[in-house]
């Protein structure tokens with residue numbers, strides 16, 4: 001039977017996509033700077049039997065309208081905006097089953113650092129973390145990070161492919177399952193012969209290093225993506241376990257869903273290779289033994305792949321479930 005998962009959709013800011021709603025007498029979004037706001041939100045979502053909370057993010061400001069950031073600053077349209085990852089550990093603390101999806105941009109941060117932040121959240125949420133992979137769309141963000149302009153669209157996805165390759169190596173390959181001994185009597189925390197540096201020498205990234213975090217419940221977090229272009233859909237078909245699409249009705253969603261499914265099927269050999277290349281971890285996760293389904297609130301990877309649905313605060317904007325697995 002088809003199973004739908006329902007997520008609340010928010011952002012660590014005052015005005016996410018319901019512009020102006022913060023002025024409503026009963027709106028409490030301006031409390032986004034209080035940890036209580038996030039823990040209450042998470043508790044309510046869990047009590048209400050939602051599957052998760054999904055946090056969007058941008059790392060720039062909208063400054064095209066009127067050639068100025070003034071209109072969005074004045075109306076709090078996604079500015080000010082705080083880091084979405086930080087409240088998650090507190091939300092995890094007050095919940096047991098709620099999943100968390102969080103948006104992080106691949107264009108501006110080395111994969112090595114994000115690998116550790118995601119592993120940390122995977123530990124602290126006990127396997128309830130998911131990552132929405134975005135490559136950015138704001139020139140203002142690019143300028144803030146020292147680029148003259150936003151890197152070209154397809155090149156951002158090409159770089160993101162390498163980014164993911166590095167992350168898979170770090171998350172899945174750097175530490176063996178039995179590397180951590182915690183042998184107090186022998187004074188050995190971990191067996192160095194079961195921990196290895198991974199390396200990558202590509203067009204966009206070069207690195208070598210041991211993943212800094214010990215294996216977390218999921219290792220690789222649940223992967224979300226929202227590519228809409230042909231290149232974005234290729235990327236989604238390769239990597240995403242859940243794909244976001246925006247559509248006014250199910251009929252309009254159909255061509256997108258069909259295209260994504262076809263692409264995912266075409267990439268299936270690649271996906272199998274990806275999974276097969278880490279037989280110890282991916283296959284073990286696929287049988288559910290240490291998957292998020294047991295440890296946290298998400299379903300085991302095989303079942304969870306391809307289910308994406310979000311409960312939005314905005315009425316005209318709807319998301320539909322896409323199964324790509």
Ligand SMILES: Cc1cc2nc3c(=O)[nH]c(=O)nc-3n(C[C@H](O)[C@H](O)[C@H](O)COP(=O)(O)O)c2cc1C
Nearest residue numbers: 056057058103134136226227228229232244245246
């Ligand atoms: C439901 C939904 C949520 C999205 N959330 C974010 C977000 O939080 N941050 C972001 O930078 N981009 C976000 N995007 C934009 C996508 O990452 C992507 O840029 C967009 O869908 C266009 O796809 P394309 O780059 O393949 O053309 C979102 C897209 C959709 C449909």
